[in-house]
Amino acid sequence: xxxxxxxxxxxxxxxxxxxxxxxxxxxxxxxxxxxxxxxxxxxxxxxxxxxxxxxxxxxxxxxxxxxxxxxxxxxxxxxxxxxxxxxxxxxxxxxxxxxxxxxxxxxxxxxxxxxxxxxxxxxxxxxxxxxxxxxxxxxxxxxxxxxxxxxxxxxxxxxxxxxxxxxxxxxxxxxxxxxxxxxxxxxxxxxxxxxxxxxxxxxxxxxxxxxxxxxxxxxxxxxxxxxxxxxxxxxxxxxxxxxxxxxxxxxxxxxxxxxxxxxxxxxxxxxxxxxxxxxxxxxxxxxxxxxxxxxxxxxx
Numbered sequence: 001x002x003x004x005x006x007x008x009x010x011x012x013x014x015x016x017x018x019x020x021x022x023x024x025x026x027x028x029x030x031x032x033x034x035x036x037x038x039x040x041x042x043x044x045x046x047x048x049x050x051x052x053x054x055x056x057x058x059x060x061x062x063x064x065x066x067x068x069x070x071x072x073x074x075x076x077x078x079x080x081x082x083x084x085x086x087x088x089x090x091x092x093x094x095x096x097x098x099x100x101x102x103x104x105x106x107x108x109x110x111x112x113x114x115x116x117x118x119x120x121x122x123x124x125x126x127x128x129x130x131x132x133x134x135x136x137x138x139x140x141x142x143x144x145x146x147x148x149x150x151x152x153x154x155x156x157x158x159x160x161x162x163x164x165x166x167x168x169x170x171x172x173x174x175x176x177x178x179x180x181x182x183x184x185x186x187x188x189x190x191x192x193x194x195x196x197x198x199x200x201x202x203x204x205x206x207x208x209x210x211x212x213x214x215x216x217x218x219x220x221x222x223x224x225x226x227x228x229x230x231x232x233x234x235x236x237x238x239x240x241x242x243x244x245x246x247x248x249x250x251x252x253x254x255x256x257x258x259x260x261x262x263x264x265x266x267x268x269x270x271x272x273x274x275x276x277x278x279x280x281x282x283x284x285x286x287x288x289x290x291x292x293x294x295x296x297x298x299x300x
Contacts, residue, residue, distance in 0.1 A: 023193035029165035030199065034116075036207045037109035039064035044106070044150070044210055048098040054090070057098060061089045070108045071101065079280040103149040107133070110153060111281060117164050121171040124246070125160055128237075129153050130281070131245035131274045135265070136236035138273070140229075142264055148229050151216040152236045154209070156247055158200025158217060162192060177249045181221055184248045197221060235263060243271060 039060050046056045061068040068089055075092040076085060086092050093101055107130070114126045129152075136152035139145075162170040169191060178184040188195040194202070200217030209217075216233045219226060226234070241247065242259045257267040 026162075026165065026192045026194065027202070030161055030202060031206065033161065033164060033203070036203075036209070037064070037067065037112060039067050040105050040109035041208055043102050044213070046102075048102075053098055054093055057093055057101065058089050067105060067108060071105060074104050074108070074280055077280040079276045099146055103133070103137070103153075106150040106153055107277075107281065110157075113160060117160060119163060119167065119171060121163060121174045122160070124174070125156060125163070127278070128240055128245045128247040129156060130277055131240035131243065132156075132233070132236045134274050134277055135239050135260075135270055136232050138265055138270065139232045139236060139263060143228060143232065145229055145232060147212070148232045148236070151213055151229060152233045154200075154204075154213055155216045155220045155233050155237060156196065156200065157203055158196035158198070159247065161199050161203050162188070162196055166192060174248060177251060180250055180252045181248070184250065185221065235259075239263060239265070239270075243267060245274070 042060045043057065046053055046060070050056075061071065071089065071092055072086060074080075075096060076082060080096065082095060086095055096104070110129060111126075114122055132155065133149045133153035137149040140148040159170075159174075163174070173184070173187060173191065176184075176187070178187070185195040185197065188199075192199075197218050197220065201214050204214035204217050212229065215230060219230060220234050220237050222234075237247070239259045241250075241253050242256055244255055246253060260267040260270060
């Protein structure tokens with residue numbers, strides 16, 4: 001049974017007996033992965049509603065100069081258009097706001113994780129994560145829900161974990177065309193004893209992610225009733241794939257604008273924002289044409 005986290009979210013039960021038993025070797029290798037950026041985890045644990053939140057954020061960045069430097073680079077990028085140069089973390093916090101800083105810090109931390117997985121298959125996972133996060137942020141604004149950017153950003157962390165420990169074997173999964181997501185997940189269970197959802201929840205629990213983020217990792221393909229933030233993450237994942245940023249290749253995934261429009265978003269505006277965010281994170285002007293990965297059905 002799921003366990004309540006005390007904030008309305010349910011901790012995913014990654015030890016369910018109705019799932020395939022994890023292969024001991026996979027779990028052992030996952031357990032040896034370096035922890036997620038501690039400064040990022042500390043930021044995720046700070047409530048922005050407290051009077052000390054600004055000081056708490058600033059002190060966390062003081063303890064991680066590399067992340068602080070990266071945040072200042074992002075804060076001074078063309079995407080955020082500050083009229084004067086942002087020189088300090090406190091200036092960045094006041095200019096961008098605590099929630100946006102937390103989202104950007106999570107993105108920087110994930111970029112560091114991606115950089116430690118030098119495999120060509122990691123690029124589509126990175127694009128899917130950024131696209132999902134940008135879409136979730138816009139859906140969250142429409143529905144008055146905060147914090148969904150980071151939840152969507154890390155929802156597929158299990159795929160990154162499997163690629164990190166299984167390399168070519170998981171790259172083969174990512175390169176296979178499946179009928180639907182359920183066939184893809186079943187293949188993961190057969191090969192590794194656990195699919196990427198359960199892998200993500202395992203890593204999220206091991207690394208100390210908040211329960212809400214663990215739930216997004218575990219249940220983003222579930223059909224069961226979910227909270228609004230989890231539904232937003234699931235929708236963002238599906239819309240990202242439909243706009244040309246799939247996490248895995250599927251025959252049932254149409255490349256169209258319909259899901260995006262149905263959710264109340266402009267496909268062109270969404271893709272433009274994804275391109276801007278990638279340019280901010282990777283340097284330079286938006287080089288990826290907003291519609292370059294979208295517009296045609298790839299699989300027949």
